Amino acid sequence: MEQPNLSYIHSMSGGDKAFEQKLINIIKEEFPQEKQAYYNSASAKQLKETAENVHKLKHKISILGLEKSYEIAREYEENLVEGNTNLENEFNNILQNITDYLEQL
Amino acid sequence: MNCIIIDDELTARAIINQLCASTTSINVLGEFSNAIQAIKYLNQNEVDLIFLDIHMPDFTGFDFIETIKNPPKIILTTSDPQFAIQAFEYSCIVDYLVKPITIERFNKGIQKAEAFTKVTNNTTADTPEESEANTDNHLYINIDRRLIKIEIPSIYLIEAKGDYIQVKTEDKNYTVHSTLKKIEEKLPPDLFLKVHRSYIINIKKIIDIEDNSVLIKRDVIPVSRSNRPELMKRLNLL
Numbered sequence: 252m253e254q255p256n257l258s259y260i261h262s263m264s265g266g267d268k269a270f271e272q273k274l275i276n277i278i279k280e281e282f283p284q285e286k287q288a289y290y291n292s293a294s295a296k297q298l299k300e301t302a303e304n305v306h307k308l309k310h311k312i313s314i315l316g317l318e319k320s321y322e323i324a325r326e327y328e329e330n331l332v333e334g335n336t337n338l339e340n341e342f343n344n345i346l347q348n349i350t351d352y353l354e355q356l
Numbered sequence: 357m358n359c360i361i362i363d364d365e366l367t368a369r370a371i372i373n374q375l376c377a378s379t380t381s382i383n384v385l386g387e388f389s390n391a392i393q394a395i396k397y398l399n400q401n402e403v404d405l406i407f408l409d410i411h412m413p414d415f416t417g418f419d420f421i422e423t424i425k426n427p428p429k430i431i432l433t434t435s436d437p438q439f440a441i442q443a444f445e446y447s448c449i450v451d452y453l454v455k456p457i458t459i460e461r462f463n464k465g466i467q468k469a470e471a472f473t474k475v476t477n478n479t480t481a482d483t484p485e486e487s488e489a490n491t492d493n494h495l496y497i498n499i500d501r502r503l504i505k506i507e508i509p510s511i512y513l514i515e516a517k518g519d520y521i522q523v524k525t526e527d528k529n530y531t532v533h534s535t536l537k538k539i540e541e542k543l544p545p546d547l548f549l550k551v552h553r554s555y556i557i558n559i560k561k562i563i564d565i566e567d568n569s570v571l572i573k574r575d576v577i578p579v580s581r582s583n584r585p586e587l588m589k590r591l592n593l594l
Binding site: 259262263264265267270273274277278280281303306307309310311313314 | 367368374413455457
């Protein structure tokens with residue numbers, strides 16, 4: 252599985268280390284909340300709300316440089332809008348991948 | 357340019373804030389996690405540019421644009437490239453940035469917003485706008501990409517409103533992105549007089565003058581002490 256990275260954050264920070272850390276802290280704070288909201292809606296089978304939550308998580312996935320994962324998330328969001336949960340397991344694996352990465356930052 | 361950021365995601369707001377800080381021409385006045393808060397702010401404050409997320413719960417970016425009167429320039433920020441076509445339906449939208457936003461793409465967006473401002477300030481362009489040369493007895497103002505001809509004698513009052521001016525004519529009122537100074541240069545000085553820092557009047561339309569105010573149509577306009585002698589001089593006093 253592809254590994255998250257901080258390339259994007261480094262590229263847009265202009266070398267501002269304080270900002271990089273601030274952004275990482277924000278992601279570490281916001282990602283678990285968004286992930287929990289996603290799991291809540293997914294377990295309640297609220298597909299529209301789940302799609303909204305996937306949409307929100309997509310930005311974090313792209314910020315962490317996960318290009319293939321982003322494509323899976325995009326497709327999963329479309330599936331949810333169309334009423335099916337195909338790619339749910341793959342998406343959940345992406346979330347776990349990010350969780351593991353953020354824990355070691 | 358003074359701007360605000362509207363995005364329900366804190367991470368996105370932090371990134372846009374940082375990108376704005378990297379350019380000297382942008383001053384962030386505020387950031388909002390939902391469109392309703394931003395509308396309340398805009399009712400009290402004027403901004404030149406809004407970074408607007410499309411995909412927000414309850415009230416989308418497009419709902420927001422439809423709601424506000426005279427929207428300033430807007431740069432859409434979104435993870436949804438599919439909304440680009442819809443974005444072109446709005447003359448106030450100057451660019452469309454797909455997240456994650458890179459510095460290069462952000463700078464290009466700012467250049468577009470600045471170019472948009474220059475065009476509108478120099479006489480023609482988008483959104484509720486501005487005046488064109490007065491060679492005859494008329495001028496043109498730009499409203500939503502349409503140049504509308506106004507007969508100068510029909511103008512009875514021009515009022516400054518922040519970055520905008522309101523041009524009142526016999527038939528209709530127009531809100532234009534311009535300044536009193538600019539429009540004053542286009543108007544015949546024998547017909548128009550600046551009586552207050554916020555008002556230019558057509559002196560032929562004055563109904564009466566009382567103390568430090570004039571009545572034009574139904575508008576009572578203050579006359580500043582320094583401008584009163586010139587006004588009195590220009591009137592055909594008995």
